[in-house]
Amino acid sequence: MQRATSSTEKDRLNAVSVKESGAWLNALPVAALRTPLDDDSFRVAIGLRLGLDICTPHEYICGSGVDEKETHGLSCRKSSGRHSRHHQVNDIIKRALISADVSAILEPLGTSPDDEKRPDGMSLIPSSCGKAIVWDFTCADTLAASHLAATSQSPGAAAIKSEKLKRLKY
Structure with a gap:
């Protein structure tokens, strides 16, 4: 942590230092739940976790410059991947409930x-x-x-902030 050269690097290190951050590595790839990762998804996930270069620098669809670490596309409002990932997780939750006869x-x-x-x-x-x-x-x-300002100082700060916003919403 002391050798981290940027707030992004401190944030990444904080995130992976949390015990639960590696839980996804223990998830069973169940084809019926569509949870297996393809090779590219696994490569990117590991690259993000380890702070490795995962792409060639380029300009993103929103006009932002993207470096070798390519984290911008995960949160960009113009990223089509955000919506599909959200839909996929909700579909997994629904199928898991249905498999439990709910x-x-x-x-x-x-x-x-x-x-x-x-x-x-919602359950029926x-x-x-x-x-x-x-x-x-x-x-x-x-x-x-x-x-970044919060997560480079405290692991889980983004999740805590999101939880508070959900509680305010509902």
């Missing part, structure tokens, strides 16, 4: 008629507590420029 739907309408807020998914049958299971998935990019 019927669920994505983006249910009418859950909050006063303000038209819509969670990412109430749980033992008499309420539906509802989820709204968020995955904060710890390397996003908007989080």
Whole structure:
């Protein structure tokens, strides 16, 4: 950490120092849940974790310059990958619930008629507590420029900030 040359490097090191940061490496690649990583996704994930160069410098679709570490595309508002990753995770959550015999739907309408807020998914049958299971998935990019000041100082700062924003939303 003392040899880190930038706040991005400190942020990356803070993120990988958290015990849970490597949990994804223990996830079983279950084809039915579509969780196996293809070779390129695995290469990029490991490269990001280790701080390796993963691409050639170029200009991104939004006009920002991208360096060899290529972290900008993970959080750029113009990145098509952000939306597809979000959809894929919600689909995995839904399929996991269905595999546990809990019927669920994505983006249910009418859950909050006063303000038209819509969670990412909801169970169709109430749980033992008499309420539906509802989820709204968020995955904060710890390397996003908007989080760097906090995440280079404290591991998990981006996730904590995102959690607070979700609680305010709902």
